[in-house]
Amino acid sequence: MRKQLAALVLLLVSCAGAARAEVLIRLPREARFAVGQRFDIRVEATRAASTPPTQQAPGPKIGRIELTLDGVRVPLPAPDAWGGATARAVTLATPGPHVVEAAAFDAAGAPAGTARTTVTGVAVAGDGRKVKNIIFMLGDGMGAAHRTAARIVARGYAEGRAQGLLAMDTFPGTGMVMTSSLNAVVTDSAPGMSSYATGSKSPNNSEGVFPDNTPKAKDDATGAFDNPRIETIGAFLHRTQGKALGIVSTADVSDATPAAMGANTADRNAGTGILDQFFDEGVAATGRLAVLMGGGRRWFLPAGTFGSSRSNATDYALPPGTLRAWGAPDGALDPKRDLVREFREKGFAYATTRTELVDAKVVTPSTTKLLGLFALGNMNAALDKVAKRRAPDRPGVVDRFRAPDQPMLDEMTRAALDVLSRAPNGFVLLVEAAHIDKQSHAMDAERTIWETLEFDRAIAVAKEAADRLGDTLVIVTADHECSGFSVIGGATMPTEQLRALKPEERMKAVGVHEKGGFPTYRIAADGYPETIDPDGKLLIGFGAGHDRHEDWLAEELPVIESLNPEDLKAELLAGGIPATPAERRPERERGVPLAGQAPYYVGLASHTATDVPLSAYASGSLAWRGFVGVMDNTDVFFRMLAAVSGGL
Numbered sequence: 177m178r179k180q181l182a183a184l185v186l187l188l189v190s191c192a193g194a195a196r197a198e199v200l201i202r203l204p205r206e207a208r209f210a211v212g213q214r215f216d217i218r219v220e221a222t223r224a225a226s227t228p229p230t231q232q233a234p235g236p237k238i239g240r241i242e243l244t245l246d247g248v249r250v251p252l253p254a255p256d257a258w259g260g261a262t263a264r265a266v267t268l269a270t271p272g273p274h275v276v277e278a279a280a281f282d283a284a285g286a287p288a289g290t291a292r293t294t295v296t297g298v299a300v301a302g303d304g305r306k307v308k309n310i311i312f313m314l315g316d317g318m319g320a321a322h323r324t325a326a327r328i329v330a331r332g333y334a335e336g337r338a339q340g341l342l343a344m345d346t347f348p349g350t351g352m353v354m355t356s357s358l359n360a361v362v363t364d365s366a367p368g369m370s371s372y373a374t375g376s377k378s379p380n381n382s383e384g385v386f387p388d389n390t391p392k393a394k395d396d397a398t399g400a401f402d403n404p405r406i407e408t409i410g411a412f413l414h415r416t417q418g419k420a421l422g423i424v425s426t427a428d429v430s431d432a433t434p435a436a437m438g439a440n441t442a443d444r445n446a447g448t449g450i451l452d453q454f455f456d457e458g459v460a461a462t463g464r465l466a467v468l469m470g471g472g473r474r475w476f477l478p479a480g481t482f483g484s485s486r487s488n489a490t491d492y493a494l495p496p497g498t499l500r501a502w503g504a505p506d507g508a509l510d511p512k513r514d515l516v517r518e519f520r521e522k523g524f525a526y527a528t529t530r531t532e533l534v535d536a537k538v539v540t541p542s543t544t545k546l547l548g549l550f551a552l553g554n555m556n557a558a559l560d561k562v563a564k565r566r567a568p569d570r571p572g573v574v575d576r577f578r579a580p581d582q583p584m585l586d587e588m589t590r591a592a593l594d595v596l597s598r599a600p601n602g603f604v605l606l607v608e609a610a611h612i613d614k615q616s617h618a619m620d621a622e623r624t625i626w627e628t629l630e631f632d633r634a635i636a637v638a639k640e641a642a643d644r645l646g647d648t649l650v651i652v653t654a655d656h657e658c659s660g661f662s663v664i665g666g667a668t669m670p671t672e673q674l675r676a677l678k679p680e681e682r683m684k685a686v687g688v689h690e691k692g693g694f695p696t697y698r699i700a701a702d703g704y705p706e707t708i709d710p711d712g713k714l715l716i717g718f719g720a721g722h723d724r725h726e727d728w729l730a731e732e733l734p735v736i737e738s739l740n741p742e743d744l745k746a747e748l749l750a751g752g753i754p755a756t757p758a759e760r761r762p763e764r765e766r767g768v769p770l771a772g773q774a775p776y777y778v779g780l781a782s783h784t785a786t787d788v789p790l791s792a793y794a795s796g797s798l799a800w801r802g803f804v805g806v807m808d809n810t811d812v813f814f815r816m817l818a819a820v821s822g823g824l
């Protein structure tokens with residue numbers, strides 16, 4: 177009773193004093209930063225102290241916020257309209273714990289609330305051997321089963337033994353990576369890659385930033401570009417060691433994985449602003465970005481041109497000086513911008529086809545800066561690119577996507593490494609095989625496996641280059657698993673017989689355990705299977721799939737993925753390319769109905785929280801030994817930095 181009275185008195189006293197606000201320091205729990213790595217600290221004091229954290233409720237008007245790091249004042253601007261202020265480009269000078277404290281004062285100068293947290297500085301420098309170059313190979317969505325399926329198809333098994341290894345299987349360092357994001361066990365590709373790129377967790381759909389309370393405006397993405405930033409490995413190693421940055425992907429280059437190395441945003445879909453950042457910060461302000469290759473020409477074309485996706489809704493314009501401490505411009509709403517012209521004016525060679533990339537006319541032995549944009553949106557999957565190469569005179573899927581002459585990922589990787597090997601202080605190169613994820617989402621087993629084969633061929637190129645260049649670390653991993661991909665067995669009958677089965681009889685073809693045997697594929701000279709549906713083919717299940725019909729045969733057509741310009745999507749739809757896996761073929765031809773487990777977008781499989789494998793290789797050192805065991809995705813960032821800084 178006395179205790180309750182005392183509490184009541186305390187409550188009355190605090191109510192009678194200044195209005196209270198709950199003060200938040202927007203740094204995640206257990207935040208770690210490399211010594212010298214830049215990051216922002218945002219303090220928010222908007223909510224009344226009694227409001228649940230999920231609700232926005234007006235607190236007292238905040239007049240001033242003070243921030244200290246280890247007791248030393250960090251300059252902060254005046255609170256913004258949302259009661260917050262952000263200290264930009266802060267660094268930790270020493271390893272170990274550091275105390276961050278904030279205090280908010282109301283408009284009359286009375287204390288309104290305080291907050292305190294600790295962050296940890298991580299030492300990465302040392303006097304060990306320094307790796308010069310990092311090649312980071314990211315198989316988007318690639319779990320252990322994707323690798324197993326690719327190995328079975330590419331190398332074959334006999335009496336229980338693999339008849340060869342994938343290039344990635346030969347790497348000596350093997351680990352497992354935990355992939356969760358700041359706000360979910362199941363990450364998407366944005367924080368998935370960003371954790372490797374920054375060493376910090378971001379929430380889903382964000383890359384290289386922490387959350388904040390500033391909303392996104394209706395007609396532009398500004399609120400997604402002012403979030404507290406974390407410096408990416410490419411930016412940090414260019415600023416401190418002069419290393420060049422390369423980004424290569426089979427996706428639209430605005431997609432989450434490439435953008436996590438070239439931009440900082442809370443909205444992975446804000447492509448106009450993302451590509452403006454690639455140029456404004458990566459090229460104009462710093463010159464760190466030396467190679468950019470993939471799809472996504474739609475962001476480089478002025479609005480109004482066929483295939484352009486530039487718009488104010490996906491762009492940003494920040495209050496003047498917001499990012500001054502980062503040496504970055506404020507951005508501008510500029511849908512008519514011509515980024516191809518701007519890249520070329522900065523000395524970039526520009527290739528739009530495979531021929532231009534490899535014929536030594538556009539990309540020459542002296543090229544040091546390279547822009548390659550081979551499709552309007554995502555590049556096509558390996559299966560469709562190879563089909564066109566095998567029958568160049570027949571109209572193919574790639575023609576319908578208006579990109580008939582696209583390079584394979586190994587060709588892009590070779591070109592990128594040729595260019596980057598001319599960078600005097602070394603480089604960081606990201607190579608992404610995006611369709612492992614995209615085709616797993618679409619539950620398209622063949623396109624997924626072929627993309628994994630394409631990825632492995634690129635890994636072989638990277639390993640060869642590492643041996644040639646020396647002192648190069650090659651990491652192969654994934655941002656997360658996609659689709660609950662599982663190798664369930666082999667077809668029990670020849671394909672002709674399978675094809676003749678009625679849709680509802682198709683489960684008869686599923687051979688598990690000894691009935692599946694050893695599926696055998698013949699590999700053509702180009703490195704891919706001679707045929708997509710050999711007799712006794714490998715069968716794949718999708719544990720995180722949505723409802724679907726399965727006929728156990730390859731899909732003739734891909735689906736239209738979201739990352740394509742609207743006018744091209746309309747053209748593809750009109751031409752009969754299905755928008756979703758569920759729309760692929762008429763109901764009667766579709767095969768046996770399977771009930772899905774994951775209510776993701778209709779017809780699409782979702783990511784899973786399964787740990788992903790990591791394979792590490794190093795030429796000239798034992799740096800791969802830093803990448804064994806079970807790791808958090810953020811650990812990989814610090815180990816890569818330590819490898820190039822002598823601290824491993």
Ligand SMILES: [Zn+2]
Binds near residue numbers: 365658
């Ligand atoms: Zn995905």
